[in-house]
Amino acid sequence: MTTQSPRQKRHEKSQQSILDVAAKLIGEHGYENLSLREVARQADYSPAALYEYFKSKEDILFALSEQIGLQMLELMNEAPASLPPYERITQLGQIYIRFAISHPEKFQLMNSLSSRRRSLAEPISATSPYNLVLDAVKAAIKSSDIKLPRGAHAEEITYSLWAIIHGISMLRLTYLRDFQADFEKIDLMALKTFLKGLQ
Amino acid sequence: MTTQSPRQKRHEKSQQSILDVAAKLIGEHGYENLSLREVARQADYSPAALYEYFKSKEDILFALSEQIGLQMLELMNEAPASLPPYERITQLGQIYIRFAISHPEKFQLMNSLSSRRRSLAEPISATSPYNLVLDAVKAAIKSSDIKLPRGAHAEEITYSLWAIIHGISMLRLTYLRDFQADFEKIDLMALKTFLKGLQ
DNA sequence: CTAGAATGCCGAACACTGTTCGATAAATAA
């Protein structure tokens, strides 16, 4: 645990207050229309002052998307670990999708950035939404809820599951934004169908 | 067939030449960094002149994304209709994914716009990539390659399939951009596993 | 407690951006 001087504390507080304003504005106008000058205005700074806390606009968006990732993780962690692996997997998926639907701007921001960052730096933190699913898949394999196709490992299954979950979220945010249908049901069916294919 | 005056013809040619430059620039710098002024420069127009052909930057992007959709459709139409429905579905998926991988900028543009347009206007053209899959699914149902879960119709299956295909494309473009793996194989497995769940 | 350094913050400027307006030249229509 790194102890912090009062100065560092203030610094982080200012940082966070800037991020909060940015998050609010993104929720209102989408992340593509975020204006640093507007952030500065509402956070009571001059535009230049922001650069004391973030080295660029991209940097602000990155910081924000990191926090969003954490929110997502918290939500997914609420899925009881006690569930049978099979159920747990579908639950994780549904939580992910629900988050995407109810916070579309956040979700889109998160995804439009993971494109660039990941490549260079960190190898996806060990406690990430993705790894949560991976663990559930491993458990399902161990308990024989899932039978691996030949040549496949837990990683490939997780990748596929992730694609479905992610794909559904995207679809519902874009092409199907104002379609009327019982998506909760359909999405569940999609997940279950895939899992059924693994038996 | 609407006949066109020489004027209209010239007009459309100019339009297309502008789109071509825009497409080229997008391929080089991504669609988020497209500058109208740069387009104008390379297309030998003043910035203002572009507004004779498109009413806004968004409009240019829309026009472009429409053309990209057509390219995609052409590619997918090359999948022989004679294939058994089951095979045909996986082929369509693979073509879609391959297109996404080999033209990431185009693919991303196409998707970031379908978010807004569709909702208000056209009910997804009858000859669209999506409908190609829908037809293949219907054929698969008729030939009993696919058995519908109770309560499900061809639409729901197609929606799920589309989510997988779309999700895989997205994943590979973002999170997994420089991972090394035999994705062609894994993707095929994902599709087949889902289809297997429908038997 | 004081001198020097680091930090916080701002105004002004730079080099862009998309878009509109008014004017001018060219092509078409009457």
Added chain:
DNA sequence: TTATTTATCGAACAGTGTTCGGCATTCTAG
């Protein structure tokens, strides 16, 4: 030929992200 539509541009507007120089404030060493 005249009138009208189309093509084109230069200049300007309002906005953007970012950098720089300078002034206060706050911390840190001596």
